[in-house]
Amino acid sequence: MWSVVPAPGAAQVRDAFGVAVGELRPHPGGFEADAFTDGRWFVKLWRQQPDSDAALALTAELAARGIPVPAAQQTLDGSYTSMCLGRRYALFPFADGRQATWDDADAIAQAMCAVHEIADLLLPRTDMDEWCIATLRDRRDHPWIADRRDEVMANVDRLEAVIERARAIDVTHVVCHRDLFPQNVLVDHDGHVVALLDWGLTMLAPREHDVFAGLCGPDPARFLRAYSAQGLDLTHLEYARLARSLRDIAVRIDNEVDLDGINTWGFDRLRRVDADLALARPFCDR
Structure with a gap:
């Protein structure tokens, strides 16, 4: 703790x-x-x-x-x-503002799009190495997940396979925040974005590694429309969406904090991955 x-x-x-x-x-x-x-x-x-x-x-x-x-x-x-x-x-x-919610999805999506239009920033390029894979394999018998060990390991295996496929796909890399969820956005009383926070994970990465955040909200299609999404790569969306849920489990186990978050941010969202990807499919080319 x-x-x-x-x-x-x-x-x-x-x-x-x-x-x-x-x-x-x-x-x-x-x-x-x-x-x-x-x-x-x-x-x-x-x-x-x-x-x-x-x-x-x-x-x-x-x-x-x-x-x-x-x-x-x-x-x-x-x-x-x-x-x-x-x-x-x-x-x-x-920055004076309230923390955004998914009701502000349009503003968040548009702010994300503006970030993706920035050029010429020197940043590290993602390699899609995922620390959570080793952590979850090593700690598969942790009491917080031992009863769902098989489910966790199946998704870890899936993530490894998705990473291999994603690395073989050549897509444009943009400036990606990689954690642009409502909790990292402040808006004013009119719902306009006043601050985007927490840039510690920023890299050059496929835009899907940001856009996946919209799949975690209650209305992914609304978010993708507000972003003006088209021609997305479904494999990179799958990677980003799956990796986030597994990271959210792994970090809580590793630090022995937020048992409730294991379910809320981890398993509950992990079990939505395929349904979320199905909603995103019309916005994807492949």
Whole structure:
């Protein structure tokens, strides 16, 4: 389990970033980090591995290209994170908005499309290596999944086969966030996107590795229409959709956290994969 730690103090932030902050109060965070804000600045305090400096520097590049992304602040020594009680944290301007829901699917899809139109960014290229495969094989007898071991292993086998097929398909690579779900989007009271968050997984990858997120919502066809999807590759969609559900199981087992999420984010969505792919088929060429 992850320990609870307080926010960095104002003096810590000033000494690290050269920025004066007010009282940092807890703010809704996410699975990987705790969060704090004073209403002007936002602190992301990672529980484990922080985003790389390259990923944090990317936020400024995206903001400069007109994408609504809060740009991470550099520290006085030129890096992007500092330490607080053994954990790394980063500082961003606070973006005022509510967390999106699937009711905002059109806005999310259109923002995703705008990201995919960006050219000339130097980013790592996906290799589709999936750490969750080894983790789930090694921990197949974990008590949280032991009663569904056969189901997990069948899907791990399927993922390995899909990766092999996907690697043989030549498709265009674009800037992919790779986790552009509603929890990483803030919208204003009119439903317009004000911030796209958490760029730590960003790579050059097939657009399907982002678009799959829409398949996880309640109305995949609506999302794909809003994205103006056509000519998608079904194999890459299958890879991305399947891998996400298996990762969501593996990370919870590996860290011994969020037993409920094993079902909500893992098994429940895993059992929808084929139905979701069937809904996406009219938007695919192959």
